[in-house]
Amino acid sequence: MKEYNTGLATTVWNPGRIRLLVVLTILTVIATLFFDDVFSFLPYVNLLPILFGTCVGGPVYGTIIAIVVFVFNFLTGAEPIIIVFAIEAISLSIFFGAYVRLGFFATIKGVWVGVVACTLMDTLFKIPIHFAFNGGRIPYDSKLLFLHGILERFGERTMIASVFCFLVVTFIDMAVFLFVIYFLIKKLPNSVMEFFSIPREFPTMQVVKDEKEEEFLSETDKLKAKAMEKIEKAKETAGEGQADEKTDI
Amino acid sequence: MQKKIYKKWQIKKLVTWFLGIILCGGIFLQYTTWTLYQDKVAEDKYWRGALLESPVDEEKAIALSQSATKVTVGTCVESLKEINMKNSYYRVAFKVWFKWRGDKSLDLANNFHVYNGTISKMEIITDETVNGVNYQLCSVDVNVFKNFWTKRFPLESHQLRFYIEPSYTIDEVVFEGDIENCEINSSVSIAGYELKRFANGVHTNEYESTYGMPDQEKGSYTSEFMTQMELNRSGFGLYLKCFIALFGTSLWVFIMVILCTYHRIDPLSMIPAALFGTVSNIMIGANLLPDALEIGLLEYVNAWGILTILCGALIIININRIRTKYNDNKFAALFGRILSMLLIFIVILGHIVMPIAAYL
Numbered sequence: 001m002k003e004y005n006t007g008l009a010t011t012v013w014n015p016g017r018i019r020l021l022v023v024l025t026i027l028t029v030i031a032t033l034f035f036d037d038v039f040s041f042l043p044y045v046n047l048l049p050i051l052f053g054t055c056v057g058g059p060v061y062g063t064i065i066a067i068v069v070f071v072f073n074f075l076t077g078a079e080p081i082i083i084v085f086a087i088e089a090i091s092l093s094i095f096f097g098a099y100v101r102l103g104f105f106a107t108i109k110g111v112w113v114g115v116v117a118c119t120l121m122d123t124l125f126k127i128p129i130h131f132a133f134n135g136g137r138i139p140y141d142s143k144l145l146f147l148h149g150i151l152e153r154f155g156e157r158t159m160i161a162s163v164f165c166f167l168v169v170t171f172i173d174m175a176v177f178l179f180v181i182y183f184l185i186k187k188l189p190n191s192v193m194e195f196f197s198i199p200r201e202f203p204t205m206q207v208v209k210d211e212k213e214e215e216f217l218s219e220t221d222k223l224k225a226k227a228m229e230k231i232e233k234a235k236e237t238a239g240e241g242q243a244d245e246k247t248d249i
Numbered sequence: 250m251q252k253k254i255y256k257k258w259q260i261k262k263l264v265t266w267f268l269g270i271i272l273c274g275g276i277f278l279q280y281t282t283w284t285l286y287q288d289k290v291a292e293d294k295y296w297r298g299a300l301l302e303s304p305v306d307e308e309k310a311i312a313l314s315q316s317a318t319k320v321t322v323g324t325c326v327e328s329l330k331e332i333n334m335k336n337s338y339y340r341v342a343f344k345v346w347f348k349w350r351g352d353k354s355l356d357l358a359n360n361f362h363v364y365n366g367t368i369s370k371m372e373i374i375t376d377e378t379v380n381g382v383n384y385q386l387c388s389v390d391v392n393v394f395k396n397f398w399t400k401r402f403p404l405e406s407h408q409l410r411f412y413i414e415p416s417y418t419i420d421e422v423v424f425e426g427d428i429e430n431c432e433i434n435s436s437v438s439i440a441g442y443e444l445k446r447f448a449n450g451v452h453t454n455e456y457e458s459t460y461g462m463p464d465q466e467k468g469s470y471t472s473e474f475m476t477q478m479e480l481n482r483s484g485f486g487l488y489l490k491c492f493i494a495l496f497g498t499s500l501w502v503f504i505m506v507i508l509c510t511y512h513r514i515d516p517l518s519m520i521p522a523a524l525f526g527t528v529s530n531i532m533i534g535a536n537l538l539p540d541a542l543e544i545g546l547l548e549y550v551n552a553w554g555i556l557t558i559l560c561g562a563l564i565i566i567n568i569n570r571i572r573t574k575y576n577d578n579k580f581a582a583l584f585g586r587i588l589s590m591l592l593i594f595i596v597i598l599g600h601i602v603m604p605i606a607a608y609l
Contacts, residue, residue, distance in 0.1 A: 087598070094590065103252065120271065121271060124271055124272070124276075128275070128278035128279050129602055131279060131282035131283045131602075131606060132285075133605065135287060135289075135606075136286070159283050205253040205254070205255060207260055208256055209256070214254050218254070
């Protein structure tokens with residue numbers, strides 16, 4: 001017997017989402033080609049559109065953007081380090097997408113927990129890849145080099161200095177990305193949201209003690225939904241009544 | 250708006266297992282990739298160090314060798330006949346020549362040995378004097394003892410060195426390298442390896458013991474000619490041979506975990522066979538190495554395989570427990586999906602980064 005569908009990997013496709021996919025892919029390519037070199041003290045801005053796409057469309061959506069960008073970079077002869085970026089982007093897309101879909105991202109507290117979780121996830125995967133390719137030496141990214149230099153000057157060993165640098169820098173990057181994504185979705189104009197078919201609200205979650213509380217909560221939600229429906233109907237009826245009155249006048 | 254309701258135990262279980270896997274896997278991979286990479290880059294240091302080796306007391310060596318005959322030495326490696334890691338030796342066939350002016354009584358062809366080596370065959374090809382230059386050319390087949398460095402086995406590289414040492418001390422004979430004429434046969438090959446580099450050098454050796462000689466206070470000095478070659482694994486053939494069973498059992502565990510997640514089946518009884526297969530897999534590689542195993546890539550990958558199976562088994566046990574104790578099939582599916590995807594991702598990542606960190 002097949003198990004329940006958790007909806008974690010479900011991806012909705014409509015014209016708005018396709019437009020968004022194209023725009024985010026182009027933005028990621030532009031960020032990879034230009035901004036990483038120009039503003040090397042800023043976060044890896046090329047991860048921002050991928051994570052935004054993941055937040056809106058789910059893990060599969062973000063993964064598609066990451067793969068398309070990787071293929072583009074590969075064909076245009078980018079450096080081998082893009083393999084690390086591709087693995088990082090895909091793993092983050094899957095993780096962050098699941099995190100949003102599970103309802104943890106709906107509140108500011110959830111965003112902070114997401115920052116810590118994404119940092120942990122990203123660094124624990126990124127560091128072994130980095131060690132395998134470069135052995136702890138940091139060949140790219142000025143902000144990492146800067147921090148690494150300071151630590152080594154104080155006599156810190158390369159391995160510990162690398163781990164610490166990645167943790168600090170990734171934490172700052174993730175904090176910037178996740179809060180930007182959160183406020184973009186909350187504050188973007190309605191016309192943009194509709195054009196790209198972006199839902200304004202995030203999936204939410206609530207923790208209960210036991211089944212009784214869960215039942216009570218579902219019942220409350222149902223009643224709330226019914227009440228809201230009635231209010232909406234009443235508003236519509238009142239609106240029609242006012243319109244009729246105006247017509248009579 | 251979609252709303253998810255979780256019970257406390259669900260969040261606790263999901264977060265604990267997710268963090269457990271990610272921390273154990275991440276830290277294990279960080280440690281292994283770091284040690285393997287450091288071992289790999291250390292090879293270059295050893296290579297340069299062997300060329301720059303200097304005697305303990307250089308001034309004394311120079312003073313002793315003032316009146317010694319200067320003999321020009323060179324080698325040409327013809328073939329590498331065998332590399333036997335299990336019994337710690339390699340067999341090499343080479344030609345060695347000695348050239349010197351003056352003292353005709355010197356007979357280097359019959360008065361040299363290979364340090365840590367057993368000459369199984371030695372033939373003097375040429376022994377002549379041309380325009381006052383004495384020249385001796387010999388063909389040598391020797392077994393050289395070497396403790397092979399197996400940390401990165403089966404993707405390891407080896408630096409093979411042999412030292413030609415005269416039976417004369419440094420006050421009689423001093424070696425000079427005929428470096429420009431030293432060569433290695435360009436078609437030299439040994440199954441599974443490729444030649445990376447080749448170099449020669451001359452060193453002075455000081456013996457620590459006087460061997461009880463009554464008129465000596467310190468060990469004697471000798472001049473020696475060093476030939477070194479670096480071999481690297483030519484590909485991933487042996488790596489695959491050593492771990493193909495492990496990859497198979499890991500794949501089997503992935504199937505078990507996915508089966509348990511997506512269908513209400515308990516595959517726990519199929520796990521012990523996979524565990525047995527993985528544990529015994531180490532014997533394939535271990536049989537090629539000396540009995541005293543050095544902890545390295547072979548153990549890391551096998552430990553990674555065992556951790557994969559244990560982790561898969563624990564995920565299955567947890568899914569079963571969620572289904573039987575809490576009767577919560579929906580959460581069992583969610584828990585299984587998240588953890589199985591994480592397991593598959595981290596295991597594949599490990600099988601990519603560990604060989605990359607080790608291979609030169």
